[in-house]
Amino acid sequence: xxxxxxxxEKQTWLQRxxxxxxxxxxxxxxxxxxxxxxxASAEERVPAQVESTPDLIIAFQEDQMVNxxxxxxxxIAEAISHLDDADDDDGELLDNPEIELGAKATGPWSFPDQxxxxxxxxxxxxxxxxxxxxxxxxxxxxxxxxxxxxxxxPITHSQRRCFKDxxxxxxxxxxxxxxxxxxxxxxxxxxxxxxxxxxLEVFNEVNSEAFAPNQxxxxxxxxxxxxxxxxxxxxYRGSKQAAAKLDVNxxxxxxxxxxxxxALDFFSTMGRYxxxxxxxxxxxxxxxWHPYGSENNEPPDTIHPNLSTIxxxxxxxxxKIIDISFIRQDYPICASEYGxxxxxxxxxxxxxxxxxxxxxxxxxxxLQTRFYTKSLKMAxxxxxxxxxxxxxxxxxxxxxxTSGIWRPIVSINDSxxxxxxxxxxxxxxxxxxxxxxxC
Numbered sequence: 001x002x003x004x005x006x007x008x009e010k011q012t013w014l015q016r017x018x019x020x021x022x023x024x025x026x027x028x029x030x031x032x033x034x035x036x037x038x039x040a041s042a043e044e045r046v047p048a049q050v051e052s053t054p055d056l057i058i059a060f061q062e063d064q065m066v067n068x069x070x071x072x073x074x075x076i077a078e079a080i081s082h083l084d085d086a087d088d089d090d091g092e093l094l095d096n097p098e099i100e101l102g103a104k105a106t107g108p109w110s111f112p113d114q115x116x117x118x119x120x121x122x123x124x125x126x127x128x129x130x131x132x133x134x135x136x137x138x139x140x141x142x143x144x145x146x147x148x149x150x151x152x153x154p155i156t157h158s159q160r161r162c163f164k165d166x167x168x169x170x171x172x173x174x175x176x177x178x179x180x181x182x183x184x185x186x187x188x189x190x191x192x193x194x195x196x197x198x199x200l201e202v203f204n205e206v207n208s209e210a211f212a213p214n215q216x217x218x219x220x221x222x223x224x225x226x227x228x229x230x231x232x233x234x235x236y237r238g239s240k241q242a243a244a245k246l247d248v249n250x251x252x253x254x255x256x257x258x259x260x261x262x263a264l265d266f267f268s269t270m271g272r273y274x275x276x277x278x279x280x281x282x283x284x285x286x287x288x289w290h291p292y293g294s295e296n297n298e299p300p301d302t303i304h305p306n307l308s309t310i311x312x313x314x315x316x317x318x319x320k321i322i323d324i325s326f327i328r329q330d331y332p333i334c335a336s337e338y339g340x341x342x343x344x345x346x347x348x349x350x351x352x353x354x355x356x357x358x359x360x361x362x363x364x365x366x367l368q369t370r371f372y373t374k375s376l377k378m379a380x381x382x383x384x385x386x387x388x389x390x391x392x393x394x395x396x397x398x399x400x401x402t403s404g405i406w407r408p409i410v411s412i413n414d415s416x417x418x419x420x421x422x423x424x425x426x427x428x429x430x431x432x433x434x435x436x437x438x439c
Contacts, residue, residue, distance in 0.1 A: 055098030077131035102138035271325025339403030355399030381439035
């Protein structure tokens with residue numbers, strides 16, 4: 001289990017960084033073998049300059065927020081925002097500024113179709129950014145190879161430049177939406193903390209053949225981590241330059257690894273390639289992974305001694321790997337996707353027309369509730385874990401993902417119908433936000 005941190009003590013990042021992660025004997029044996037003793041020389045053994053960041057972002061992924069109908073975007077954003085309504089005994093709103101609620105959506109990328117613009121999707125993403133802005137949610141955009149470019153990882157110079165230009169186009173759109181509100185009327189923001197901030201995650205489960213085929217070259221070398229390092233380096237530098245010119249903040253997240261498929265090896269190999277390529281600057285603000293269990297019905301506090309799966313209970317091992325691989329002891333970690341599929345209750349099947357569920361690992365909605373509250377509490381008690389993300393916020397009507405805390409949206413005119421997980425998760429968030437939560 002991660003080391004416990006009492007949240008009512010106002011701890012800065014530097015204070016938290018002094019806390020040491022405990023690693024079991026099996027994990028230490030793993031770390032001692034197979035890891036380059038001279039990883040990523042690039043960043044020297046000095047603390048990075050850590051920008052002002054929240055202590056935890058509690059995010060909800062829902063691509064229906066990227067919608068031609070602005071009412072749909074606003075409806076979902078409003079529902080997410082209601083998860084944060086902590087009141088004290090006098091009825092005054094409590095607000096712990098170290099905790100933020102976020103909304104996440106995906107942005108496709110394809111080559112050469114999409115290199116400097118958002119392929120006629122400007123209105124849809126404008127609605128996403130307006131909704132997050134109007135309801136005070138932190139926007140998180142995950143750019144992944146999609147649409148006609150599904151599974152096309154940028155591996156050439158021109159493809160990497162195209163990928164970077166696409167990221168920059170989203171940043172421009174984000175900045176323009178915030179300027180609509182007149183927040184930039186005084187020739188810039190007064191300080192760094194007052195600037196609007198978006199989180200940009202690049203790639204998704206690139207340690208999986210489904211999202212990143214051709215992991216090895218013809219000589220059997222594992223080259224996918226190298227491609228990811230090169231691409232993220234280009235996007236990181238380009239995004240930071242664009243953000244500075246636009247007077248906004250952009251925090252980079254990468255690479256969204258799946259919990260299985262040699263996740264630890266992928267991170268350590270990224271560190272080795274970063275060193276070999278001579279990249280001296282950092283390539284991300286937060287390393288990300290998806291802490292799914294080895295099976296859908298596996299509790300989030302399950303420890304995996306063989307490290308074939310890296311769930312939240314294996315977090316300290318992940319932290320140690322990243323610290324060793326990139327010679328840094330202050331990188332935040334983002335749990336950028338987590339969800340548990342549930343059985344559809346008989347009296348709710350009319351909301352999922354034609355769906356037949358056959359998986360033996362589906363859980364009851366009551367067990368889904370317990371998994372979510374447990375997972376969020378574990379995230380809050382994990383050293384340097386910056387983000388916890390629920391995938392998806394709203395159930396798919398086709399039953400593909402029944403991991404949401406709301407039922408499928410039948411009509412834009414209807415209110416979102418909460419599932420059993422909603423209220424316990426709401427109470428947990430309220431406790432965390434108000435500072436009344438301790439590990």
